[in-house]
Amino acid sequence: MTELFQDRPHLEVNLFDALHRGNPQDTAFYRRVCRNAQGVLELGCGSGRILRSLRTSEGRRVGVDLDRPRLARAQSLDESSICSWIRASMPCLPFRKHSFSHVLIPFNALFCLLTIQDLTRCLREVHRLLTPNGSLYFDVYQAETASSSEAPVEDDAEDENGFFWIEQIEVQGVLFDVFERDQPHSRHGRIDVVYRFVPQGAEENLPATSEIEIAHCFRAKEEIDIHLRDTGFDVLECWGGFLGQTWSEHSEMMVYKASPATP
Numbered sequence: 722m723t724e725l726f727q728d729r730p731h732l733e734v735n736l737f738d739a740l741h742r743g744n745p746q747d748t749a750f751y752r753r754v755c756r757n758a759q760g761v762l763e764l765g766c767g768s769g770r771i772l773r774s775l776r777t778s779e780g781r782r783v784g785v786d787l788d789r790p791r792l793a794r795a796q797s798l799d800e801s802s803i804c805s806w807i808r809a810s811m812p813c814l815p816f817r818k819h820s821f822s823h824v825l826i827p828f829n830a831l832f833c834l835l836t837i838q839d840l841t842r843c844l845r846e847v848h849r850l851l852t853p854n855g856s857l858y859f860d861v862y863q864a865e866t867a868s869s870s871e872a873p874v875e876d877d878a879e880d881e882n883g884f885f886w887i888e889q890i891e892v893q894g895v896l897f898d899v900f901e902r903d904q905p906h907s908r909h910g911r912i913d914v915v916y917r918f919v920p921q922g923a924e925e926n927l928p929a930t931s932e933i934e935i936a937h938c939f940r941a942k943e944e945i946d947i948h949l950r951d952t953g954f955d956v957l958e959c960w961g962g963f964l965g966q967t968w969s970e971h972s973e974m975m976v977y978k979a980s981p982a983t984p
């Protein structure tokens with residue numbers, strides 16, 4: 722058990738990945754839309770779950786993330802070095818104009834941009850990097866219907882610090898109980914989520930828990946549409962799921978396709 726906690730960054734990537742498994746059908750969706758791509762950029766790629774799953778014929782593939790340990794994991798899993806993994810922030814991207822036919826921002830990564838300034842700077846960057854006929858694809862949970870995870874059924878399911886149990890995961894051969902605490906922020910739409918991982922059978926003299934904090938700013942469809950248009954995009958599609966479901970205000974997610982507006 723002690724060795725488990727010695728390489729903290731390694732453990733935290735494993736815990737993050739075990740919890741962030743994506744949505745059903747998302748990998749198949751991104752593979753499908755990238756079939757004829759001439760260069761794919763994924764923003765907020767994490768350990769490269771999506772980018773590594775694309776087929777090899779899509780030309781240059783680049784993953785961008787801020788988190789060094791997750792990028793290192795992406796690199797180590799990319800055994801044939803098919804992709805490039807770059808540390809950069811979504812609002813400021815180190816690539817030339819028109820470098821990619823496809824930009825992907827999967828699994829709520831767009832909501833990691835907490836201010837409107839960062840969101841619009843990111844969209845302007847994507848616009849600059851896309852070829853004129855290129856497309857931006859992203860998916861986010863719908864603000865009105867999303868609970869950041871499985872919310873507790875009853876108030877007394879929460880402990881005195883506001884944590885509630887969500888699931889059990891196995892990481893490095895150890896079972897962890899995962900607890901979540903959601904803290905709405907004074908800024909509209911922002912929720913700071915803390916995941917607490919408690920290994921089963923933790924001995925008393927060990928750091929028994931590990932925590933990962935993630936801040937998200939949920940945005941409604943109307944707001945996303947306005948920012949896309951203001952940054953020069955045409956919204957071509959907003960589906961309610963990865964199988965092309967019609968979007969409604971009751972959909973759990975929004976799956977977008979947008980392209981640079983024709984002048």
Ligand SMILES: C[S@@+](CC[C@H](N)C(=O)[O-])C[C@H]1O[C@@H](n2cnc3c(N)ncnc32)[C@H](O)[C@@H]1O
Binds near residue numbers: 765768
């Ligand atoms: C929910 S994860 C999504 C990971 C991956 N796209 C997937 O589908 O599994 C969001 C990722 O966005 C990254 N991220 C957050 N803010 C970022 C920023 N400003 N620039 C680049 N990456 C960022 C986080 O480090 C995290 O790896």
